[in-house]
Amino acid sequence: MKKSASKSAEVTSVTHVQDRTMRKLVGYHMKRAFNVVQADLAKTLKPFELRMLTYTALVLIVDNPGLRQSQLADAMDIERPNLVVIIDELERRELIVRDRVPTDRRAYALKTTLAGRQLFERAAQAVSEHEARLMTGLDDTSRDCLIAALKTIENGRTKG
């Protein structure tokens, strides 16, 4: 391995990757930051055999007993068909139940079981620590600003 400089001008050896075009873009940083969050959250939830989506569904059912699948899909911002397997998994593990809604026999009222609430309590504690870990390096002002900015973008979805 030669360390000496090549005499050929064609060998444009890139030593430091230049990203001046990309680094201005919010989406670029959002993706990278989200990947970090997602990877750490996955690791955090693994001991509970939960993923981001199953955890989110469990949390929302804990906080909203009687929720219907269509409402949950809407709240989670995913399509109804994609929620089915998530609910299937939580139900198979007996963390939630699908109760029939007497007034509308098409729908299910989603409720947690005791085991579901207990798992939620333990997982929520771990997630809380995960959050603290991620927020290291951000002061309260930055943190508030970040969440506010994310909410603004989140609500500004393209209309048409």
Next chain:
Amino acid sequence: MKKSASKSAEVTSVTHVQDRTMRKLVGYHMKRAFNVVQADLAKTLKPFELRMLTYTALVLIVDNPGLRQSQLADAMDIERPNLVVIIDELERRELIVRDRVPTDRRAYALKTTLAGRQLFERAAQAVSEHEARLMTGLDDTSRDCLIAALKTIENGRTKG
């Protein structure tokens, strides 16, 4: 459809989804915001037949002629195997070329073609408009704060 109140206490009809547990979590908002950005970006890049990943790769090759695949994968924060199909696609469309590096015959020096640079120019313009669209509602301070916060999280990847 009865609108009158049911006498059964069991029918806990959820009218507004409560998300007090989730809304505190940065990852939750990050995901939702990222989905909005990603969806709008996909729509923006569609006319150019580019996706977020192919666009990012093209941009980085434009800015770093001679870049190697391993460096690009590293810069894009994806695994080397996943980059191969992206480079394949850009090469098939003759937007970039894989040049052999004379000093290391294992590696490729990635370079854009004229068509690649021209497509980049047009796409970058559209992406710039997409960014402006997303940032509507955020003043300069919030925007700077958002990017700074994302970078902090991005760099604070879990060590072990």
Next chain:
DNA sequence: TATTGTTATACTCTATAACTATA
């Protein structure tokens, strides 16, 4: 007719192991 949940399907992104050809 419209809606709830469902099935089936397809596409994208991500992650790992193992191979080849070079170094």
Next chain:
DNA sequence: TATAGTTATAGAGTATAACAATA
């Protein structure tokens, strides 16, 4: 032996169309 690129593969998330049961 280590590295660059590749192949194969599997898992997860996302999106749409179409169906049965019910409203």
